[in-house]
Amino acid sequence: MTATMIKEFRLPDLGEGLTESEILSWKVDVGDTVSLNQVIAEVETAKAVVELPSPFAGVIKELHEQPGSVVEVGKPIVSFEVADDAGAPPSVPAGTPGAGSAETVAETPKREPNLVGYGAVVEGSGRPTRRARNFAPVVEPVETRPAEPRPPVVEPVETRPAERPRSTPPVRKLAKDLGLDLAQVPGTGPGGLITREDVQEFSGHAEQPATQQRGAVSPAGARPGERETRTPIKGVRKHTAAAMVQSAFTAPHATEFLTVDVTPSLELLAKLKTSREFAGIKLTPLTLAAKALLIALGRNPALNSRWDEENQEIVTFNYVNLGIAAATPRGLTVPNIKDADALPFPRLAQELTALAETARAGKTTPAELSGGTISITNIGVFGIDAGTPILNPGEAAILGLGAVRTMPWEYRGEVALRQVLTLSLSFDHRLVDGEQGSRFLADVGAILAEPGMVLTMV
Template sequence: MPTYKQFPLSDTAEGLTEADILNWHVKPGDEVKVNQIVVEIETAKAAVELPIPWAGVITELHVEPGQTVEVGTPILTMDVDPGGAAAPAATPTPAASPAEEAPAEEEMKPLVGYGSKAVVTKRRARKSPEATSVTSDTPKATSVRSDLTKATFGQSPVPAAPAAPVKGGYVPLAKPPVRKLAKDLGVDLHALTGTAAGGVITREDVHLAANGSAGTLPVEQSTVDPSSRERRVPVKGVRKATAAAMVQSAYTAPHVTEFLTIDVTPMMEFREKLKKSREFAGVKVTPLTFAAKAVCLAAKRTPDVNAVWDEAAQEIVYKDYVHLGIAAATPRGLIVPKVRDADAMSLKELAVALTQLTETAREGKTSPADMANGTITITNVGVFGVDTGTPIINPGESAILCLGAIKDTPWVVDGEIKVRKVLQLSLSFDHRVVDGQQGSEFLADVGALLADPAVAITY
């Protein structure tokens, strides 16, 4: 006899209330194993792949890609005992005791990282052999699935609202950047058939559909009026979380920004030497690597920038460690993954950690845990050719350093004008925690370390 269970959207990060369904990895009828990845979701922090805690057969998907679902909402139903209906009918069944006939509660224990909530389900009371033969009959099993689901979960006989159907009878396969492009261009992925291996929809497929020359299914009428020359994109996921965080920071922490322009020619020359050394062979050393090391060293001399204001307790919390945030632009928007205990790392270890961090972020694989509990952040606008900026402090921190572009600039050296590699720095800090003196000293220390890396041996 089939045993149905519903898989709810679980809390993959502390405080998560909702998530967007990005892509299903299964469809009704698929047999799955324990801990198999079944769905990819986008939370307010990152894209996360969810495994299923049971083995069985998928019977129904309740939501489709693009929908926003609240935590705790069932997103699929599966049969965890698909072979039960095939049990020999001739086997005698002993009389069930009243205790056995009463619905027994079973707790769905969440996997590690799924939060603390438990979903309680109820097993269906035993039925007569006649009822068993009906549910095991293949043509009729589908027609009575909703009734079985109600019995399984102890729901009332009142008809429930039908789950959202999957358009076109399938779930479109596309990577998150392609889904974002489709949203931006107003293209319905359900109306496309992917040209890549396995039917995956590519960026080219979306562009062709936008130009009216692709797709094997009729495209639904767009809700956007082409004559308006405007398009509206729902604020979801990372963009929604970033907006809320920036507003909170801007209106709760009194920001002060200071600027410093420095000659980093010695740093760039030192970088070339490291690239040729055996120890750094194959290691990507960038100006950001030097900045990360400088921030960690300077924070030890000015611990205020690595502290945080606790409004509820009316305390300043000083951190004896540096969890360094690195602002990264990704297809989903701005995220700030952290290098844990960056102050304990060597320059080479920092270089390796930063390379892994940025690659993971661009692939959309950064976990929510890797973006929590930072102490100070670096943002690098220089990669876009921008000289400097006035960054907003990340909530839960007190300072953020901005790196500008390194440019060949006329510079006075020993009374003569020479062409040098020049960099502009800016530091935004929370004036409740960091006074002008501490902010200036920290920025000056970072500048001195970047202007001449040899200064590090004096710290």
Template sequence: MIQEFRLPDLGEGLADAEIVQWLVAPGDTVTLNQTFAEVETAKAVVELPSPYDGTVTTLHAEAGETVDVGAPLIEFDVAGDEPATGPGDNAAAKEPVEDAAEEKTPPNLVGYGAAPSSKARPARRARRGAAASVAADTAVLEAAPHDALPETAAAAAVGERPRSTPPVRAHAKRRGVDIALVAAEVGDRVITRDDIDAYAERVGGHVEVQAAPAAQPTLFTGSTERETRIPIRGVRKHTAAAMVQSAFTAPHVTTFHTVDVTATMDLIASLKADRSLSEHRIGPLVVVAKAACLALSRTPGLNSRWDEEAGDIVQPHYVDLGIAAATERGLIVPNIRDADRMTLPQLADALGALTQTARSGKTSPADLAGGTFSITNIGVFGIDAGTPILPPGQSGILAVGAVRRMPWEYRGEIALRQVMTLSLSFDHRIVDGAEGARFVKDVADILEEPGRAMLLG
């Protein structure tokens, strides 16, 4: 029978999602929990698993189209009279089944945990006359070293659409790597940037890096068009709406403080030289994050949210630290859960994992929700200070400027020191100027003398 699958709410109350790519086509056979499409919400790229075993009959949208939550997305020809149901399924509810042994395995939809079954690619229906060729190519793949494979054999063996995200495919294109050949090596799992880089390095340097062309104003390109129109959607659309909401809801105040971080930079250098810590990438941002978590214990207003509906100020007894990340999809702010309970090496590892996931486009909507305080590292762009806008629902965000070597007063003399500017924006409904200043001063004191951290927390 034909079963229609409608776009579900992906766990964040979002109204719609854009089809990034279909991983199946009409006529393909799929099994329960196999990924059939990638969609981009206002926050993240999400894989949609099939809720059925069956054959794809209809796709209701093209790649690039935006589909409303609850709208028809795909149809399957499913054997049997009734579909399997489970959390998040949008099919009609069934009556309880008396014999539990006869119940089908429930589908594992977005937001309800990892798929228990393999994420192997859906089997494509072979074109007429092509079955023997594909079988032969697969036999070659199993028998010969990968370097000896013809490109068509690798592509046929791993399927026509290797498992990867749009940013990773773009990265592979820039590096001149055929992603189908990488897929033959990694198997069923999703291809990452690291896989692309490792393949490019392994082939011995004959893969040339293709630099992306710099964006130029239309005026200088020789084009007859006088303007370029870019659709407002995805992360950019969400970020714009969130920033407008924040700017016109919470009264922003920003305070600045420049601090001598020479001692912190010396500490980081000593930690990098410690072989026992060589696996942990401890840099200035990690130390600032740790200092911020310690300082928040003295200024809980900066780790609070304004609940307009309930008429309350809510103060969490934990720090879910948001880290602003610039990605190919736009600016996102994923969170490090319980960052205040982490040691410096643990915080460094969490930050590294967060960054890698964000760059690969795999940050989930859940990881982008619920932050209590945020940090944005504008220093990576060579910027000293700014006025960051609060993420909605948070009362504080700290901008970390670039570390610069410059003349500075030190012990009554002028010396070359390493300095950094901290910029703190806060919600003046919750935080007054004194509390904001105290927080910045606490962070600065730790960065000036890292040993002071022993006195806090």
């Protein structure tokens, strides 16, 4: 008979020094047999939703936390019953950088289970091996063994839904606010998706109170008769609030505005959409603005820098990780395109589209949210002309893109209807002087007003 032992898996630091995560759903149940690296849970950090793989092959003995629980890094979340010779994943200090890093591990004569991307120890001469790592580090599981054999105990089987009902985050929040179990709500959307209307109808909230019918404003998710709604501050909203406060009170913001005639840029976009090179590629004013920003940075590198307070240095980046502010069901996120300055224009357009789709689906990874050097926020999609964007922490500048309006405009000595938009540039005045910020904004505006100006800049 194979000897077994109980091993606990503690919530790992999923990157960027995050201190807690929320258990969204379990993909396994007590008694299930799982394989190494099988996805066992979906957790939400302050930045992204992450699938958590199993560090062991064995049987699920106990789930220590329930969906909806906010768990601190290092706390046990699941126990496994594994074979006595199964070994343990390599010990990795909490807080070690995740994706893209590597570690040195001395080889032993046996293979040991690991999380996705860690690889396994290979039999060999005992020399240290370098291993690429694509997942966040884990806290070494605590191994516990009974002091002496005990008779088997029949444990009650916990019953709960094996799979989370299909719905969107706002709908799940509405159901939670109304005190409803989504598993009881029939879904009428595509593929059985539970919609907001399904939740409201199930709760009887579809019949609005008289005060609301008369035009009173009632927040989404409020119960009939309630005068206020309270929502816990957690997840992306909590992280965004902390980041914005940090940015606003550590970096002295300055904001400049420039209104430009972008009719030539829109005409260029129309031509590109019919070309073979851009077939099937989505092109928008944001696409051109992103390319204009990258070109302007080459002439104004101060805006692609960071203030290092600890070392009292200004760090100027020789690459551009371009952040795009994205409104998602979970809140505001700013994923970035790595080395965007090295991408040809068609590839940049594809990356922008993929970034937006991933963000809307809530699948942005922590790695995609870290390491940005400068950002764009497209407030024009909401019909807003201009604003004063707050810097993403650690970045020197952020460019705001307003709505494109048809307006009377001076054109070749006469007044004509032209396509016009306003650019808003906020920058850290410790890093960027007014002259540098103005020249950068003027360069971006010149490219959008007349794309042919690029020939004089590169």
